[in-house]
Every structure is written in structure tokens, then in C-alpha cells.
Amino acid sequence: xxxxxxxxxxxxxxxxxxxxxxxxxxxxxxxxxxxxxxxxxxxxxxxxxxxxxxxxxxxxxxxxxxxxxxxxxxxxxxxxxxxxxxxxxxxxxxxxxxxxxxxxxxxxxxxxxxxxxxxxxxxxxxxxxxxxxxxxxxxxxxxxxxxxxxxxxxxxxxxxxxxxxxxxxxxxxxxxxxxxxxxxxxxxxxxxxxxxxxxxxxxxxxxxxxxxxxxxxxxxxxxxxxxxxxxxxxxxxxxxxxxxxxxxxxxxxxxxxxxxxxxxxxxxxxxxxxxxxxxxxxxxxxxxxxxxxxxxxxxxxxxxxxxxxxxxxxxxxxxxxxxxxxxxxxxxxxxxxxxxxxxxxxxxxxxx
Numbered sequence: 001x002x003x004x005x006x007x008x009x010x011x012x013x014x015x016x017x018x019x020x021x022x023x024x025x026x027x028x029x030x031x032x033x034x035x036x037x038x039x040x041x042x043x044x045x046x047x048x049x050x051x052x053x054x055x056x057x058x059x060x061x062x063x064x065x066x067x068x069x070x071x072x073x074x075x076x077x078x079x080x081x082x083x084x085x086x087x088x089x090x091x092x093x094x095x096x097x098x099x100x101x102x103x104x105x106x107x108x109x110x111x112x113x114x115x116x117x118x119x120x121x122x123x124x125x126x127x128x129x130x131x132x133x134x135x136x137x138x139x140x141x142x143x144x145x146x147x148x149x150x151x152x153x154x155x156x157x158x159x160x161x162x163x164x165x166x167x168x169x170x171x172x173x174x175x176x177x178x179x180x181x182x183x184x185x186x187x188x189x190x191x192x193x194x195x196x197x198x199x200x201x202x203x204x205x206x207x208x209x210x211x212x213x214x215x216x217x218x219x220x221x222x223x224x225x226x227x228x229x230x231x232x233x234x235x236x237x238x239x240x241x242x243x244x245x246x247x248x249x250x251x252x253x254x255x256x257x258x259x260x261x262x263x264x265x266x267x268x269x270x271x272x273x274x275x276x277x278x279x280x281x282x283x284x285x286x287x288x289x290x291x292x293x294x295x296x297x298x299x300x301x302x303x304x305x306x307x308x309x310x311x312x313x314x315x316x317x318x319x320x321x322x323x324x325x326x327x328x329x330x331x332x333x334x335x336x337x338x339x340x341x342x343x344x345x346x347x348x349x350x351x352x
Contacts, residue, residue: 001081001190003060006069006119007140008091010047010062017054020084020178023186024059024195047092058205059191065092066118071102073122077129081188084170084181086140087119120154127163134162138181139169193220200340203347204241207248216241223336226329232313234332238339239268239309242302245346246271252351253292268310272302292349301338301345308335 003021007013014037018030025033032053036045051062061080063069066089073083099106103125114121119139126133158164171177186192194201197220204213219237222230247266250259259270276299277289288299312327 001188001194002058002079003082003084003185003188003191004063004069004072004080005054005060006063006083006085006089006122008064008066008086008089010050010064011045014045014050016172016178017050020182020185021054021060024057024191025054026057029053029057058202059194065089066094067098067102069118069122070099070125073125073129074103077126077131081136081190082185083122083126083131083133083137084140084185085119085122085137088116088142089118090116123158123164124154127158133158133164134168137164137168138184140172141169142172189221190217193217197340200343203343206347207350208244212241212244219336223332224329231327231329231332235309235313235327235335238305238332238335239313241339242305242309242342243268245342249292249346249350268306272299272306275302293345294349298342298345301342305335305338305342 014033018033022030036049047064054060054062061072063072096111110121123133123137126137155164159166170181194217200216201213204216215237219234222234243266246268250266250271255274259267259274261267275291275294277291278286281287
């Protein structure tokens with residue numbers, strides 16, 4: 001999940017952008033933005049330059065035009081946890097035909113009604129898509145909210161029916177409004193988890209499709225949930241992520257077909273054995289021939305995750321049949337730390 005930030009005068013608002021999103025930008029990106037903003041050679045940054053730098057976080061999407069933001073709102077609204085949108089988007093010029101190509105329901109009346117109030121139209125589209133705009137949508141305005149409401153007939157309607165509220169208007173020049181919005185931005189659980197686990201999330205997104213990498217984020221979100229079945233569910237998630245990691249590595253190193261089952265899923269234990277090369281010596285002791293940057297540390301993590309999650313994860317009947325001590329939140333969290341090490345190892349071991 002991400003934040004969608006829409007501002008048609010983004011080149012004039014780099015400092016505000018930095019202050020609002022500093023939690024997620026990091027020093028390197030902030031330095032790049034400051035460098036653009038402080039250029040002394042007469043060079044003016046372009047919106048696309050700013051957009052590219054900020055979007056490298058994979059946490060914030062930037063749009064500066066009505067057409068670009070409408071496309072995101074219609075086709076990608078499910079990707080966003082928060083919408084921060086300037087009401088007036090005419091500074092980035094747009095044509096009627098450009099909007100119709102994105103939204104066939106757009107007509108001349110809507111064009112005239114929403115001129116200099118393009119953000120209102122985006123709000124309407126999100127409401128009709130079922131988005132909880134009361135908690136996820138904030139207008140950026142150049143005037144106090146009470147003054148903005150006068151020109152927001154459509155928005156007034158939603159306020160009257162408790163679908164929106166005046167507090168969702170953020171006066172750009174009001175420090176209290178800005179600080180309130182900043183607090184909202186910095187307290188989005190899904191984004192904080194991605195920011196705190198960026199190194200692991202980046203690796204997974206590099207090698208896996210969106211749904212598989214999102215499994216890791218969902219795991220971290222739910223890791224302390226001990227309601228009925230959640231511990232087993234999370235152990236199942238950990239096993240699935242391990243299986244995905246080993247499958248990608250197996251493809252890259254071109255292991256023999258015998259390591260795949262009839263459904264083209266990797267056989268986890270044989271794959272682990274392939275990596276660590278266990279065999280008996282003359283004294284009947286197991287020795288290991290570590291391959292692909294493995295060692296005793298990685299061996300233990302691989303076996304622990306596989307065996308515990310196989311025995312106690314979702315769809316396992318082991319605990320019901322065998323009883324004994326059962327996994328707790330400590331089990332889940334300890335295996336998550338092991339999984340993080342496996343992800344780092346995987347990134348170092350995989351051939352490029």
C-alpha cells in the first residue's frame with residue numbers, strides 16, 4: 001500500500017514535500033530533493049524529476065496533473081492507503097479529450113463544473129468506488145476550510161451524509177493543519193512496516209510478483225495476533241515465503257527436475273539438502289558440504305522454518321494428533337527473524 005500525493009505545483013513545494021513525508025523518504029532521497037530545490041545554476045527541476053525521486057521509495061506516488069491523478073484514482077485506487085489531493089489542478093494544463101480517454105463518463109458539464117475544482121471530481125470517483133474517504137482522503141487547499149466549503153457544493157452533500165467532514169480540508173498555510181496531516185501520514189501501519197522492513201521488502205519485490213511480496217507485509221502486520229488460528233496461519237505464511245524463495249533460487253541455479261513435484265512446486269527438504277549437502281562420513285556422522293553461501297547458520301534457519309511450519313502451520317494436523325507443547329507468538333516472531341536472515345542470504349546467493 002502507498003500514499004497518493006497530488007499537487008499541480010510540485011516544483012514549488014519541495015520543502016513541504018520533504019517535511020510531510022520525511023518519515024518515509026530517508027536521508028539519500030531528502031538530499032536529492034534538497035539538491036534539486038537549491039540549485040544555483042538557474043536549473044529548474046521538472047515535475048517528472050521530483051516524481052521519479054520520491055517514487056523510488058515505493059511508498060509514495062506523485063501526480064501533478066488531473067489526467068495522471070484521475071488515471072491512478074480510477075485504475076489503481078486499491079493500491080493506496082491515503083489520498084492527499086490538491087483541489088485546484090489547473091496549473092498543469094489538461095485538455096477535455098485527454099480526460100475523456102481516461103474516463104468515458106466525463107462530459108462538458110463536468111468539465112465546466114469542476115474547472116479549478118478537479119480534486120472534487122477525484123473525491124467523487126473514489127466515493128463511488130467504495131473508498132473510505134472519511135479516513136483516507138484529505139484536500140490540500142489554499143484557503144481555510146470554512147471558505148473552501150462555500151465553493152464545494154458536491155462536497156457539502158457528502159458532509160451532510162457523514163461521508164466526508166470539514167476536517168478533511170488541509171489549509172496549506174496553516175501550521176496546525178499541516179502538523180495534523182503529518183501525524184496522519186506518519187501513523188499508517190502498513191507504510192511504517194514497509195519502511196521499517198525496507199531491506200527485506202525491496203529484495204522480495206525484486207524477485208517476486210506483487211502478491212507474493214505482499215504476503216511478507218501481511219505477515220509482519222499480523223505477527224502479534226494470537227486469536228484462534230492466527231498463529232497457525234502465520235506459520236503457514238512463513239513456510240510459503242520460504243518455499244517461494246527456494247523456488248526462485250532453484251530456477252536460477254537450474255536444479256534437476258526431480259526436485260520439483262508433479263504440480264511444479266519445489267520439494268523443500270530435498271532443496272535444502274541440495275544446498276547444504278549432508279552426507280555420512282566413515283564414522284556415521286553427518287557432515288555438510290555447504291553450497292551457495294550457506295553455512296551452519298543458514299542450515300539451522302532453513303530446517304527450523306521448514307519443520308516447525310510444516311508441523312504446526314495452516315492445514316497441518318500435527319498439533320491435533322500429537323498434542324504436546326504448542327507454538328506461541330514467540331514461535332512466530334523467532335521464525336520471522338530467521339526468515340529475514342534467509343531473505344538476506346537468498347539475495348547474496350542468487351545468481352544474477
